[in-house]
Amino acid sequence: MARGVTDLQSKKPHIVVLASPGMGHVTPLFEFAKRLVLLHGCHVTFLNITTEASVAQTQLLHSPNLPPGLSVVDFPPVDLSDMVDDDASPLTRLSINVQQNLLSLKSILLEFHKPQAVVIDLFCTQAFEICKELSIPVFMFFTASTYLLAFTLLLPQLDRDVAGEFVDLPAPVQVPGCSPVRTQDLIDLVGNRKSDNYKWFLHHLSRVPMADGVFLNTWEDLEPVPVRAIREHAFYKKILTAPVYPIGPVIKESEPVTETGAECLTWLDEQPEHSVLFIALGSGGTLSAEQLTELAWGLELSGQRFIWVVRAPNDASATATFFNVGGDKNDPRTYLAERFIERTRGRGLVVPSWAPQLSVLRHRSTAAFLSHCGWNSVLESLSHGVPIIAWPLYAEQRMNATTMAEEVGVAVKIVAEETAGKRVVGREEVERAVRMTVEGEKGKEMRRKARELKQSAAKALRNDGSSNGYESLARVVSQWKVNGKI
Known part of the structure; x- marks a missing residue:
């Protein structure tokens, strides 16, 4: 034992x-x-x-x-x-x-x-x-x-x-x-x-x-x-x-970088400073097929650079990978919008299942983090001075999103629409939030506050x-x- x-x-x-x-x-x-x-x-x-x-x-x-x-x-x-x-x-x-x-x-x-x-x-x-x-x-x-x-x-x-x-x-x-x-x-x-x-x-x-x-x-x-x-x-x-x-903050100090992770970081090295949106919805988070399509279209419409850690959709549960993190195998080309990867090639990078989150968040090219607002991800993002687009999925993530947006001032909340009994974030809302956070004045202010918290987090651990x-x-x-x- x-x-x-x-x-x-x-x-x-x-x-x-x-x-x-x-x-x-x-x-x-x-x-x-x-x-x-x-x-x-x-x-x-x-x-x-x-x-x-x-x-x-x-x-x-x-x-x-x-x-x-x-x-x-x-x-x-x-x-x-x-x-x-x-x-x-x-x-x-x-x-x-x-x-x-x-x-x-x-x-x-x-x-x-x-x-x-x-x-x-x-x-x-x-x-x-x-x-x-x-x-x-x-x-x-x-x-x-x-x-x-x-x-x-x-x-x-x-x-x-x-x-x-x-x-x-x-x-x-x-x-x-x-x-x-x-x-x-x-x-x-x-x-x-x-x-x-x-x-x-x-x-x-x-x-x-x-x-x-x-x-x-x-x-x-x-x-x-x-x-x-x-x-x-x-x-x-x-x-x-x-x-x-x-x-x-008790967060990961380091993490192994796989071959795929190294490709992410090499791609980031080639991007302008504070220009890339990092998208990762946590170790257990999944989106429905419809929501995944809307997110893809919103990213494309925004015209912004991005790294997207994507998982196969699941219409039944937002926590579908909770008990099998790291075990899912998927090919994004089988479920993303037709030709999405080809149309965004060079401006976007789609990564199946996992990316070296710490390394991406601390990279000079990263501008913002589209996150589910799990507490670990919130701490990692702010400890590296990165503002958040809050996309809560389950557990207490809505509380975290509201706090970060309305009290701390380092996040913008995604707004979902009620359609046929389902709550879906439309592509226009994705485009709005991404543009505002990556290149807008509100995004610059959130980034300033996030950097202040990065400094105070480091001080707390000295x-x-x-x-x-x-x-x-x-x-x-x-x-x-x-x-x-x-």
């Missing part, structure tokens, strides 16, 4: 990190684990749930280039066939998967001679009871925005006080100390209170106060109001007695003695050393 487990008896705090399946959670927690090892002198064991793990997850965690002091331990595969229906929602499937895997957590922790702490994400809360029995502190790494944390901590009270569906409320939801959330921006998981999705979400988030501390993947210049509210507002101080630690993300995490590690008598 173990892979390269090294000297656990060394004079370093031993921390176990546990993430639920899905690249949106695995990636930031794995980067967090590397940060503990490389910057804070910890030994870290990352527990990998292999059941229904995507190809991308397996490749990431089983890279041959792990830093010394970071070990990956695989849970043995679990048979879910008698526990989860094929049509179960992603969160239901994920939660049962985690629940079954954690049946062996106690024996693993005992084998490790009880580490100084366990760090989990929101969907691994079954670990609380196991770790409490062993007297091991549990910290939560909240992978989404602090604004979403503020809303989720409010949700148990809303569940008690509101009789009907939240999406039918006549006014926005008032979040203590923060901006209200419009009903159309609510996270998908609360859209149907009778669903298993909602019940699992409520179950997990109601257990956040059990944590001994909460790591926030943000920095104070990005989310000053939600961070202050979580720390100081009476409502949250009563619910969440554990300290919170803004330690972000080891300069200030009260920032680096120092926040260093204080926790110091406490782990004291508690473990190291």
Whole structure:
């Protein structure tokens, strides 16, 4: 089961990190684990749930280039066939998967001679009871925005006080100390209170106060109001007695560049500065066939340069690749508008399934990022000073899009039209948003604000003695050393 487990008896705090399946959670927690090892002198064991793990997850965690002091331990595969229906929602499937895997957590922790702490994400809360029995502190790494944390901590009270569906409320939801959330921006998981999705979400988030501390993947210049509210507002101080630690942005520092990725970067090298739109809708995001066609036409009409990471369309689900990221094979010529690739050749580059996102975002030629607004992508974009065209698909992405557009001022939201019961972003809207962001005055202003946040993000991670993300995490590690008598 173990892979390269090294000297656990060394004079370093031993921390176990546990993430639920899905690249949106695995990636930031794995980067967090590397940060503990490389910057804070910890030994870290990352527990990998292999059941229904995507190809991308397996490749990431089983890279041959792990830093010394970071070990990956695989849970043995679990048979879910008698526990989860094929049509179960992603969160239901994920939660049962985690629940079954954690049946062996106690024996693993005992084998490790009880580490100084366990760090989990929101969907691994079954670990609380196991770790409490062993007297091991549990910290939560909240992978989404602090604004979403503020809303989720409010949700148990809303569940008690509101009789009907939240999406039918006549006014926005008032979040203590923060901006209200419009009903159309609510996270998908609360859209149907009778669903298993909602019940699992409520179950997990109601257990956040059990944590001994909460790591926030943000920095104070990005989310000053939600961070202050979580720390100081009476409502949250009563619910969440554990300290919170803004330690972000925790994002990938590097990534492998494949042959296809190298072609992307070579093509970018030949483009003018700040002239290229990068289009990528996340590790699990897919568009319908109709929407894919409209996006293609809008890009062509805009006349702007672009790199488009494209996947085969799926009319049934916007999360169709959630559990098989990195495993889809497709030929864009079979489903894009007729001769689109030929007509945009030289001005546009179509890449199937994957591109080196970090390298593209930090490239001088990149002007903007058309993104689903998953939190990891938001952090990566702003950490490299790139403004966003927000195209939210699922989960809390609509909340992120609204915040980035209306409060932070680094994004423009795509507007969809209701047609025959479907919401579709038309080609004219795509053309408008792309032109405005890449070459318009609003785009220049968003780029200026994004560059300011790039500078403040870098400052938050510096080891300069200030009260920032680096120092926040260093204080926790110091406490782990004291508690473990190291």
